[in-house]
Amino acid sequence: AQSVSQHNHHVILSEAASLELGCNYSYGGTVNLFWYVQYPGQHLQLLLKYFSGDPLVKGIKGFEAEFIKSKFSFNLRKPSVQWSDTAEYFCAVRRTSGSARQLTFGSGTQLTVLP
C-alpha cells in the first residue's frame, strides 16, 4: 500500500518568508497528487493537484508544487507567505490503477505565519 510522508509537523514563519513543505510518497506506479489546506475551523479545501503534464503546477492563492518523479516528491511552495496562510496542509496521493484508488493522506503540516 502507498504511504505519504510529511516530515515537517509544524512550521513557523514570519510574513513575507518563503515556504516549502515537503511531501514524499511510496509508490512506484502512476499517481495523482494533491495538496489540501484546512484553515482554522474550516473544511478541507483543494489547493492544487497534479494529474499529468507539466510537473510544476500552480494552485490558488499563489501556491505551487513540483512533482519530481525520481524523488517521489511533491513539495508545496509559496514565495511569500501571509498571515492568512496559517492553516494545516495535507499532501495526498492516489494510485491511478488497481483497486486502491482512494486518496492516501499525509499526517499534515501545521503552518503558523507570524504577523
Add this chain to the structure above:
Amino acid sequence: ETGVTQTPRHLVMGMTNKKSLKCEQHLGHNAMYWYKQSAKKPLELMFVYSLEERVENNSVPSRFSPECPNSSHLFLHLHTLQPEDSALYLCASSGTEGINTIYFGEGSWLTVV
C-alpha cells in the same frame, strides 16, 4: 459553502448511545466517502460508496455502520462507540470514484464519553 453539508457539526454521545451522522452533497457527484481525522494522524478512509454501492470498507469496526440511500446522501450510524472513536468525521464526494477530485464537508466533531 462547500457543496458537501454535514450534520450535526458537533455531537457528544455516551458509549451506549446510538446516533447518526448525516452528509448531503449538492454537487451531482456519484461517489461519497467517510474519513476519520484524529489529531496528529493522517486522514483515515473508512468507507467509499460509488453509485450507492459500497466499494471499499477499510476494516472499520462494526460499531460504525454506513448507509447510502441515494447518490446525494450518506449516513454513518454509530453504536456502542469507544472513547478512542472521538474524532472529526469528514464526509466527501467526487464525480466518479477514483478519478475526480474529492471535495470535503466541514466535518462532524464527535466526542464519546
